Amino acid sequence: MGRQPCCDKVGLKKGPWTAEEDKKLISFILTNGQCCWRAVPKLAGLLRCGKSCRLRWTNYLRPDLKRGLLSEYEEKMVIDLHAQLGNRWSKIASHLPGRTDNEIKNHWNTHIKKKLKKMGIDPATHKPLPNANEQNQNQTRQDQQLHHQPVELEEPNQQPLQVDFDPKVDPNKEPEKPETSLESSTITEEAKEEDQIITPLFDTMELMNGFCTDEVPIIEPHEILMPCAPSSSSTTSSSSSSNSTNFLEDLQLPDFEWSCNYNDNNTITNNNNNEDKDDDNNNNSSMALWDDDIIGNRYWLINEDDDSDENQVFDASLTQFSKMFMESESWGYGLF
DNA sequence: AATTTTCACAACCGCAGCTCT
């Protein structure tokens, strides 16, 4: 026979997640890591199905997520990858560290589609729209010239139109675009079958210092790191606020001192030894988790009327980190 | 100020492929 059902759907809650549910899920995963999602709701005390928990975690709660609008660089990368991969959002997302397939999909549907149509480009085929009028073409020319892009609208049946861009547009970025030509980035039949041979217009791995979401390790409890010994200035600013709402924003996370030796006593362990082999990897690749945007958006962790009862949500199994995570007054910052 | 429309995004639904018994 097959497995047991993931959950009995009777009495399960649906709809938007509450801050308390988020807390429960986070504390559970921080404590136990990502295990089988079927068991998560029950163990975490949530009236949700495992699928819902997984979605909530991967699309919203995951610590390595960026938040906020896609940068122009990311947007154009999405366009390029979409030209190659189509609506394979998870594949596209894998090239954009910190972005989820859902997020990219939403952004595509709400922003990029319109933008491309306005430029006279069919978002589905990345080719010029057959009925694109002269005005659109003119607009497209202007847009492309702004990006130093040759106009390619004259011939309707050519290679999918790619949108090039000036890397200087995005302050977050970064290196020069690889020399891959627009044509060479066009997907081939082989590439459709085998993603590995797709050569993205932008070598994400290179651009992101070799950091790719595909390689972002799942955060296990033992990987959670104690806050760095904070500099005096940063801690005073953060701890001085009685209103915890802005606590994390006050941390000025970009000033992280990553030089902490995480192999030393700063690493919180949970006596789980089976990941020892990954320690080096984790300690390195966990860099850049929880950037300022992320922290800034984790309102629900900090803006509760944090009375003592609230903390009872979390059982004694919480790691030291988890507790500190919730007790906004008690921690500085560092890797999670 | 009230109502309507538009927008953005979180969440749900259903399917396909994989895994497990």
Added chain:
DNA sequence: TAGAGCTGCGGTTGTGAAAAT
């Protein structure tokens, strides 16, 4: 090996906020 469940993915919907009227 069959059958049932699990996971991940992509499409779609629901809902709250913002903008427009």
